[in-house]
Amino acid sequence: xxxxxxxxxxxxxxxxxxxxxxxxxxxxxxxxxxxxxxxxxxxxxxxxxxxxxxxxxxxxxxxxxxxxxxxxxxxxxxxxxxxxxxxxxxxxxxxxxxxxxxxxxxxxxxxxxxxxxxxxxxxxxxxxxxxxxxxxxxxxxxxxxxxxxxxxxxxxxxxxxxxxxxxxxxxxxxxxxxxxxxxxxxxxxxxxxxxxxxxxxxxxxxxxxxxxxxxxxxxxxxxxxxxxxxxxxxxxxxxxxxxxxxxxxxxxxxxxxxxxxxxxxxxxxxxx
Numbered sequence: 085x086x087x088x089x090x091x092x093x094x095x096x097x098x099x100x101x102x103x104x105x106x107x108x109x110x111x112x113x114x115x116x117x118x119x120x121x122x123x124x125x126x127x128x129x130x131x132x133x134x135x136x137x138x139x140x141x142x143x144x145x146x147x148x149x150x151x152x153x154x155x156x157x158x159x160x161x162x163x164x165x166x167x168x169x170x171x172x173x174x175x176x177x178x179x180x181x182x183x184x185x186x187x188x189x190x191x192x193x194x195x196x197x198x199x200x201x202x203x204x205x206x207x208x209x210x211x212x213x214x215x216x217x218x219x220x221x222x223x224x225x226x227x228x229x230x231x232x233x234x235x236x237x238x239x240x241x242x243x244x245x246x247x248x249x250x251x252x253x254x255x256x257x258x259x260x261x262x263x264x265x266x267x268x269x270x271x272x273x274x275x276x277x278x279x280x281x282x283x284x285x286x287x288x289x290x291x292x293x294x295x296x297x298x299x300x301x302x303x304x305x306x307x308x309x310x311x312x313x314x315x316x317x318x319x320x321x322x323x324x325x326x327x328x329x330x331x332x333x334x335x336x337x338x339x340x341x342x343x344x345x346x347x348x349x350x351x352x353x354x355x356x
C-alpha cells in the first residue's frame with residue numbers, strides 16, 4: 085500500500101502481498117512518527133534548540149541536549165529521531181554504523197525505548213527482519229499501549245509473510261490510534277492477501293474517510309475491487325485515482341493486482 089509521506093506505490097497482490105520498498109527506508113522511519121507523535125511532552129524549547137543545532141551542523145552541542153532528553157524522557161522517540169538525523173550517515177554501511185552507534189547509546193540510556201524502536205527499523209533496513217521483529221515483540225511487551233510499536237511489529241510480520249499475525253498487530257494499533265489512515269491501508273493489504281476482500285474494503289474505506297485526498301488509498305481500493313472480480317468498481321476508482329495522480333497510469337499497466345484487466349479495452353482507455 086502507499087504509505088503516508090512517501091512516494092512508493094505498494095500494491096496488493098492476490099498471491100503474494102508485497103509492500104514494495106516497504107517502510108524500512110530511513111525517510112519512512114521519520115514519517116512513521118507523524119505529526120501527532122512529534123507533539124509529545126518533550127520540552128519544546130530544548131527540542132527546538134537541538135533541532136536548530138542539528139540544522140547548523142553543530143552536532144556535539146545538539147547531542148548534549150538530546151542526551152539529556154533521552155535520559156529524562158525514556159519513552160519519547162523524538163529526541164532519538166533528532167539524534168539520528170544528526171549522526172546517521174547515508175552510505176553503503178550507514179545502517180550498520182547506525183546500529184553500532186545505537187547500541188552504544190542504549191548503554192548510556194538503558195531505559196530508553198525510543199532507541200530500541202529506531203534500532204529495530206534500521207535492523208530491518210539492513211535485512212535483519214527476524215531480529216527486528218524480536219525487538220518489536222519486546223517493545224510491545226514493555227509498552228503495550230504504544231500504537232507505533234504495534235505498527236512496527238505488523239510491518240515486520242508482513243515482510244515475513246505472516247499475514248494473519250500482521251492483521252492482529254495492525255488492528256491492535258488501530259484500536260490505540262484509530263486515526264492512522266496509513267495503518268488502515270496496511271491492514272487492508274494484509275486482509276486482501278488473505279482474500280478477505282470485504283474486510284479489506286472496509287479497512288481501505290476507513291483510510292479514505294480519514295484522508296479523502298490521498299490518491300494512493302483510492303488506487304488501492306481499485307486494486308481490491310479488481311482482485312474481488314468487480315470490474316465496474318475497479319475501473320471507477322482507478323479512474324478517480326488517476327485523475328488525481330496521473331503517474332498511476334503507468335503503475336496500473338504493470339501492477340499484478342490489475343492483471344485481470346490489462347487486456348480490457350476500458351482499462352486501456354483509462355491508462356493510455
